[in-house]
Amino acid sequence: MTDQISTDTIIRARGLKRTFKTRGGMVEAVKGIDLTVERGRIVGFLGPNGAGKSTTLKMLVTLLTPTEGQATVVGCDLRNDPVGVRRRIGYVAQNGTTSPEAKVGLEIVSHAELYGIPRAEARRRGEELLGAFDLDGVWTRTCGSLSGGQRRRLDIVMGLIHRPELVFLDEPSTGLDPQSRANLWSHIRGVRDRLGTTVFLTTHYMDEADSLSDNLLVIDHGKIVAEGTSADLKSRVRGDAMTLTLRSPDQMPGAVAVAQAVAGAGNVQSEGNVLRFQAPNGAMVLPGLIRDLGAAGIEPIGAEVARPTLEDVFLTLTGRSLRD
Amino acid sequence: MTVLRDTWIVFKRAMLLSLQNPAWVIIGLIQPILYIVLFGPLLTQMANVPGFPPGNAWNVFVPGILVQLGIFGGAFVGFGIISEWRSGVIDRMMVTPAARSALIAGRVLRDVVVLLVQSVVLIAVAIGFGLDVPVSALLLALVLVTLLGAAFSALSYAAGLALKSEDALAPLLNTLALPIVLLSGILLPMSMAPMWLQHVSDVVPFKHMVDALRAIFQGQIWVASVGIGFGLAFVFAILCLWLGTQVFRSQTR
Numbered sequence: 001m002t003d004q005i006s007t008d009t010i011i012r013a014r015g016l017k018r019t020f021k022t023r024g025g026m027v028e029a030v031k032g033i034d035l036t037v038e039r040g041r042i043v044g045f046l047g048p049n050g051a052g053k054s055t056t057l058k059m060l061v062t063l064l065t066p067t068e069g070q071a072t073v074v075g076c077d078l079r080n081d082p083v084g085v086r087r088r089i090g091y092v093a094q095n096g097t098t099s100p101e102a103k104v105g106l107e108i109v110s111h112a113e114l115y116g117i118p119r120a121e122a123r124r125r126g127e128e129l130l131g132a133f134d135l136d137g138v139w140t141r142t143c144g145s146l147s148g149g150q151r152r153r154l155d156i157v158m159g160l161i162h163r164p165e166l167v168f169l170d171e172p173s174t175g176l177d178p179q180s181r182a183n184l185w186s187h188i189r190g191v192r193d194r195l196g197t198t199v200f201l202t203t204h205y206m207d208e209a210d211s212l213s214d215n216l217l218v219i220d221h222g223k224i225v226a227e228g229t230s231a232d233l234k235s236r237v238r239g240d241a242m243t244l245t246l247r248s249p250d251q252m253p254g255a256v257a258v259a260q261a262v263a264g265a266g267n268v269q270s271e272g273n274v275l276r277f278q279a280p281n282g283a284m285v286l287p288g289l290i291r292d293l294g295a296a297g298i299e300p301i302g303a304e305v306a307r308p309t310l311e312d313v314f315l316t317l318t319g320r321s322l323r324d
Numbered sequence: 325m326t327v328l329r330d331t332w333i334v335f336k337r338a339m340l341l342s343l344q345n346p347a348w349v350i351i352g353l354i355q356p357i358l359y360i361v362l363f364g365p366l367l368t369q370m371a372n373v374p375g376f377p378p379g380n381a382w383n384v385f386v387p388g389i390l391v392q393l394g395i396f397g398g399a400f401v402g403f404g405i406i407s408e409w410r411s412g413v414i415d416r417m418m419v420t421p422a423a424r425s426a427l428i429a430g431r432v433l434r435d436v437v438v439l440l441v442q443s444v445v446l447i448a449v450a451i452g453f454g455l456d457v458p459v460s461a462l463l464l465a466l467v468l469v470t471l472l473g474a475a476f477s478a479l480s481y482a483a484g485l486a487l488k489s490e491d492a493l494a495p496l497l498n499t500l501a502l503p504i505v506l507l508s509g510i511l512l513p514m515s516m517a518p519m520w521l522q523h524v525s526d527v528v529p530f531k532h533m534v535d536a537l538r539a540i541f542q543g544q545i546w547v548a549s550v551g552i553g554f555g556l557a558f559v560f561a562i563l564c565l566w567l568g569t570q571v572f573r574s575q576t577r
Contacts, residue, residue, distance in 0.1 A: 061419050063576050083421045091419040096412040102341055110337035114330060114420040158416065 010166050010198050011037035011060065013078075015069035018055050029055040031222035032069065037215075039165075042192050042199040044213030046206070046310070048320075052222040053202040054094070054170060060200070061091040061168050074165050087115065090159030090167035090197075094174065096151065097158045100144025104130075104154060107143060108161060115162040122161065129157040132194070133187055149180030153187060160197065167191065169201040173208055185212055206310040216310075220318045230310060237308040237316045238266050240282030242289075244275040245302035254296045262289060282306075327429075330422040334430025342438060353442045356393050360386075360449050363511070368454075375516035379542050382455040387465065387537035388510040389450075390443060391530060394469040395504060397439040398476030402484025402493050405431070409488060418576055425569040428481055432565070435477040436470050443469045461540045464554075468537055471557040472530075478561075478568035485571050509534050529556045 018030040030052040037043050047053050058064040060073055062082040070077070076084035098107045105126065112122030130136060133153040138146060146154060152172060159167050172188065173181040189212065191197050203209050209216055210230050218226040218233070226233055246255055252270050259268050259277050262285055268277040279285045282305035293300060314320075342349060364385055371381040408414055417427050443466055447455070480497075487493050505511070508530035514522055525531045536553020544550070 063415060063418060065577050086419055086421045089419070091416070093412040093415045095410065097416040099341065099408060099411055099413050101345060102337075103344070106337060106340055110333055111416070111420070113333045114417065114422045116421075155412075 008039045009036055009072075010039045011035065011071065011073050011200065013060070013069065013071035016056065016059055016066050016071060017068035018052075018059060018064060019067045029222055030059070033219070033222075033224055035217055035224060035227075037166075037198065037200060039198050040192065040196060041214040042188065042201065042212055043215045043217065044209035045200065045202040045217050045219060046204070046209045046314075047202075047219035048204055048314075051219045053204075053219055055222075056219065057168055057170055057200075057202055061089060062086055063091075087162075088165055090162070090164040092155045092159040092167065092169045092172065094170040097155045098143035098151070100142065102143055103139075104135075104141055104143055104146075105139040107154075108158065111158055112161045117162060125161055125163075126157070129160055130154075132190070133157055134183075147180075149176055149183060152176060152180070152184060156187065156191070160191065160195065163195075164197065166198045166200065169199060171202055171204070173203070173205065181208070188212060206314070210310050218314065218317060220314075225317050226313070233310065233313045234308045237278075237312050239264060239278045239280035240308065241306040241312070242277050242279055242282050242285070243302075243304040243306070244289075244293075244300045246273045246275065247299055247301050249273045251298045255293060255298050255300075258289065258292050258296055258298070261292070327423040327426050330426030331429045331433065334417075334422070334426055335433045336430075338431050338434035339437065342434060349438055349442070352397055352438070353445055355396075356389050356442065356446045357449055359389050359392075360446065360453060364450075364453055367512075370512075373516065375513070377513055377515060377538065377542065380454065380456055382450060382453060383457055383541040384513060384538055386447070386450045386455050387541050388508075388513075388534050389446065390465050390469055391472060391508065391534045391537060392505065392510045393443060393446060394439065394472030395476050395530065396501070397442060397469075398435055398473045398478075399480050399497055399501065401431070401435050401477045402480035402482075402497075403490055405481045405484040406488060406490055406493065409485060414485070414575070424572045428478060428568045428572050429565070431481060432474050432477045432568070436473045439469055439473040440466060457541045458543075460545075461543075464540050464545075465537055468533060468554065468557055471554075471561040472533065475557070475561040475564040478564040482564070482568040482571040485575065504528065504530055507531060513538070529560060533557050 013033060013035045016030060016033040020027045020029055033056055045053055045057070055064065059066045060071060062078065062085050066078070070079060072078070073085045074088035076088065078085060108126035109119055109122045112125065113119065127139065130138060133156065135150060135153055135157065138150070143151060143154065156169070169188070173184050176184060188199060192199055201212065213230065216228060216230055216233060217224055244255065246252060249272055252273065252275065255275050256268060256270055259265055259275060262279050264280045266278050286303060286305055290300060290303065364382065367385050368381040370376060377384050405414070447462055483496060484493055507525045507528040509525060514525045514531055517525065532549065533553040533556060536550045539547055539549050
C-alpha cells in the first residue's frame with residue numbers, strides 16, 4: 001500500500017460525498033469530506049442542523065452508501081467490507097435503539113446475539129454495563145418506563161455490548177434536561193477513560209462539543225470548515241469580546257478613539273452608551289484601557305471581557321450563527 | 325447458517341414482544357370468530373340458492389374465512405415496523421452484521437406463528453358449528469394460511485418501511501382490502517355472481533386460492549383448481565419475501 005495508514009488512525013475518510021435525489025433535483029448533502037480520527041479520542045462533529053452531520057455519520061456506520069469517495073473504519077473498507085465495519089463499531093442513533101414496549105433485558109440480549117454473543121455472556125456483559133451506567137435493576141423493566149436520561153444511557157449500553165473499538169453517538173444529549181446532560185457527559189468520558197473506546201459524536205450544541213471533545217470537526221454546508229482542539233479553534237477568533245458601558249452616549253466619540261488605539265483591536269461598534277470591540281488578551285488590555293479613558297475624561301460605569309466561545313468560532317468561520 | 329441463526333434471533337425477540345402483550349393476538353382472533361358466529365348461520369340458510377356449491381355450507385364458508393385471516397392477519401403488520409423504525413430499532417439492527425433478509429424473515433415468521441394459532445382456534449370453533457372435513461384437508465388449509473400470511477406480512481413490512489408513515493399506509497391498505505374481499509369470493513362464492521363479475525374475479529389470485537381450499541374441503545385434492553390455487557400462493561409468497569428483503573436492503577443505499 002502506498003497510502004500508509006497509521007495504526008493509531010481509526011477512521012480515515014477521503015472525498016466522501018452523498019447526493020440525494022429529490023423532486024427539485026439532485027441535492028448535495030455532503031460535498032466531499034476528508035477526515036482522520038485518532039484512536040482513544042472523543043471527537044466532536046459539530047455543525048448546525050442540516051449541515052450534513054447525520055448524513056456523514058450514516059455513511060461511516062454503513063447506513064448510507066457514499067455517492068463518491070472512500071473510507072476505512074477500524075481497518076475495514078467501507079465499500080468492500082461493510083460487514084467488517086459493522087462488527088467493529090457501535091452506533092447510537094439520535095432517535096434511540098430500543099422499543100418502548102420491550103423489556104431492557106430482551107433488547108440487550110437479542111442485540112448481543114446478533115453479534116454472535118451467547119445469551120449467558122450477553123446477560124453478564126449487559127448487567128455489568130448497566131451497572132457502569134448507573135442503571136442497576138432495570139433488567140426486567142420496559143424501555144419505555146425509563147426516564148429520558150436513563151433511556152439514553154441504555155442506548156449507549158446497547159451500542160457497547162459487543163465491545164466495539166469505536167462508538168458513534170448521534171446527538172447524544174438532545175432533549176435531556178441540564179442535569180441529565182452533565183451526567184451523560186461524564187458517562188461518555190468514562191467510555192473513553194475506562195473502556196478505551198474511541199467516541200465519535202455529533203452535536204449542534206457548542207457547550208457539549210466544548211466540554212466533551214478532545215478534537216473538533218466543524219461542518220457547514222456539507223464541507224468540513226475547521227478542525228482542531230477547542231482551544232485551537234478559539235484562538236482563531238481575533239480576540240476576546242470587550243464590552244464597555246459609558247455614563248452617557250455623549251462620551252462615545254472619545255471612547256471609540258481610545259478603543260481604536262488599543263493594539264490589535266478590531267470590530268469596534270457602538271450602540272447608545274455601549275461600546276463593543278474585540279482585542280487579544282482582553283483581561284490584560286482592560287486596566288490600561290480604563291486608565292486611558294480616564295485620561296480622556298471618560299468614566300466607564302461597566303466593563304466586561306468574554307473569552308470566545310465555540311459559538312464565536314462558528315460565526316467567524318462560517319459568517320453565520322449556529323442557531324440559524 | 326448465519327441467516328437462519330439471525331432469523332431465529334429476530335423471531336425470538338418479536339415473539340417474546342407479542343407474548344408480552346397478547347392483546348393484538350386476541351383482537352385478531354375475535355374478528356374471524358365473529359364471522360363464524362354471526363355470519364356463518366346466515367350462510368347456512370342460503371345453501372339452496374342457485375350457484376351455491378353443493379354440500380355442507382360450513383365447508384364452503386370456512387375456507388373463505390381462513391384465506392381472509394391469512395391476508396388480513398399479515399396485511400396490518402406494517403404499522404408495527406413503522407413504529408420500530410421510529411424508535412430507532414431498525415437502524416440499530418441494520419448496523420449489526422445480521423443478514424438483511426433475516427431482519428424481515430424473523431418478523432414474518434413471528435406473524436406466521438401467530439396466524440397459525442389463530443387459524444387452529446378458528447377451525448376448532450367452526451368444527452363446533454358444523455364444519456366437517458378430514459384432518460389432511462385442515463393441514464393443507466394451514467399450509468395455505470402460512471403462505472398467504474407470510475406473503476402479506478412481508479408485503480406490509482415492505483410498504484411500511486418504504487412509506488414510513490402510518491398516514492400513507494392506512495389508506496393504501498384500505499384501498500386494497502375492499503376489492504380483495506369482494507372479488508375473491510371470501511364471503512360468498514363467486515359461482516353465484518353474474519358472468520362479468522366472475523370474469524373480473526378470475527384475475528384476482530386470491531379467488532383461486534379460496535377456490536382451491538373449497539375444493540379440498542369438499543374432498544377433492546387432485547383437481548386443477550387446487551394446483552392453481554396453491555401454485556399461485558407459493559409464487560406470491562416467494563415474490564413478496566423477495567420484495568421485502570429488497571426494501572430492507574435498499575434502506576442502506
